Amino acid sequence: MPVIHIYLWPGRMKEAKLKMIKAxxxxxxxxxxxxxxxxxxxxxxxxxxWAVGGELACxxxxxxx
Numbered sequence: 001m002p003v004i005h006i007y008l009w010p011g012r013m014k015e016a017k018l019k020m021i022k023a024x025x026x027x028x029x030x031x032x033x034x035x036x037x038x039x040x041x042x043x044x045x046x047x048x049x050w051a052v053g054g055e056l057a058c059x060x061x062x063x064x065x
Contacts, residue, residue, distance in 0.1 A: 001037040002028055009057065010044040011065060017042060 004024055021040050028038045047058035 001039060002033065004038070004040045005043060006040065007043045007045055009047050009050065009064075 006020070006024075021042075024040055025035050025038045029035050047061065048056055050057040052060055
C-alpha cells in the first residue's frame, strides 16, 4: 500500500486539504491501486521550523501568510 507524506506550512482550510487528498488518491487509482490502499499523511510544519536556501521560511517568505 502506498503511504504518501505531504509537508505543508500550516494555514490551509480543510476543504483545500480534502481536494489535494482526492487528487493524490486519483493518481494511484489511475494506476489500478485501490483507493482504500492509499494512505496520506499531512505534516503541517511551522515556517520557523522550515528552511530554504539557508534562510528560515518565516523570513524568506514573510509575504506569504
